Amino acid sequence: MTGYTSAHASELDGIQSVIDIAQQAAVPNELELGKVYTVVTPRGVEQIDLTGDEYKSAPSRKRGVTTVRDSTSFLAYWAKHNDTSSEVYADAEKLTITAVLDAHHPEAARWGGHRLHLALRETQAWKQWMHYDGKLMPQEQFAEFIEDHLPELLEPAAAEMLEISQSIQGVAKAEFQSGTRLASGERKLAYVETVTAKAGQKGELVIPETFVIGLVPFEGGEGYKLTARLRYRINGGPLQLGYKLERPDEVRRTAFAEVVDDIGAEIDTPVMNGTPA
Secondary structure: OHHHHHHHHHHHHHHHHHHHHHHHHOOOOOOOOOOEEEEEEOOEEEEEEOOOHHHOOOOOOOOEEEEEOOHHHHHHHHHHHOOOOOEEEEEOOOOEEEEEOOOOOOOOOOOOOEEEEEEOOEOHHHHHHHHHOOOEEEHHHHHHHHHHOHHHEEEOOHHHHHHHHHHHHHOOOEEEEEEEEOOOOOEEEEEEEOOHHHOOOEEEEEEOOEEEEEEOOEOOOOOEEEEEEEEEEOOOOOOEEEEEEOOHHHHHHHHHHHHHHHHHOOOOOOEEEOOOO
């Protein structure tokens, strides 16, 4: 039984050798790119796929998502790649505008894989004013914040607001006792000095009830005016100051709507409300 197995194995080895020699002697055939072939090998039937883009001189279609940060860049890319079936969507919740450049034709489906995405980015000034909106700060910190943001102050003028901030810093060591509203709309805060050299000396600090700032919500966008209401807290000790902006979310939505309108005015495709699939 053992001798039979060895002989049989030897016969199979001989057959495989003949096959190997025949395959080595075969003249190679040139394969055509863009097609799929099946080949019988000693390991079985194998597939050779030559349809991939890596075998071509250029990709078979455009694909990928390009992200831009302003309407000018959006329009430049759109002008280069759009066609009659391209679609544009605006999402006010996400503050994005997306163009599907290879959207479906009315009579035929397309891949929808070549897209242009405008993702607006908030300016640093806008983010900083939003961060402290509605928060009270120690008077020195508030004064420093005002000084750091003088370029955004419109009414009162930056120079006047600088003078006010310096006055706030000048009475850092004081005990504030009361606040009254003046006929001019300003606030008068009464205080008593607590530093050794001036202990017991009384004084008054006059600050505006409201002030106006100019902010650009999005990089590359337009500026908008916002009114800020000055807030303060007196607890028979150090003064705390802050501000509350009037309807900043509405300004943000308006700024986004104007970006959408600017793009819509430059293209022949309607801008739809929503997000593409």
